[in-house]
Amino acid sequence: MWPNAVAHALSRFEWAFEQPGRYLNASEVYSPGLEVEDARDDLEWAMLHLPPGAKRDLxxxxxxxxxxxxxxxxxxxxxxxxxxxxxxxxxxRER
Structure with missing residues (x-):
């Protein structure tokens, strides 16, 4: 992974969860081509490679x-x- 990849992925979720409404809006993305599902993929990958303490925290x-x-x-x-x-x-997500 690249430097700050976990922080970047977490910030994508923070941005998405700050959006108003009961459901996440599919037409609003953090950046074109960078969906929160991609961020979740990055976090899952990080979980496979982190040391035990950091893995528990994440x-x-x-x-x-x-x-x-x-x-x-x-x-x-x-x-x-x-x-x-x-x-x-x-x-x-809602359209």
Missing amino acids: GRLLARIDEEFERRTLPEPNNIEWTMAGWWWTRM
Whole structure:
């Protein structure tokens, strides 16, 4: 990963969760081509390579991020093939 990759991924979630509304808006992205699902991929990858203490700390943050992401998205049954990429890719945002 590149320097500050975890901080950058966390900032994408912070930005998304600050947006108004019950559901995350699919038409609003942090930056073109950089969805929060991509940020979640980056955090998952970081979890595989962090030392134990940092992994525990990030894991606590991820649990809260995942809970909020799941609360603000809906299941997308047509994207079930994305499950292997990460459960967060099987969720949809409001258009």
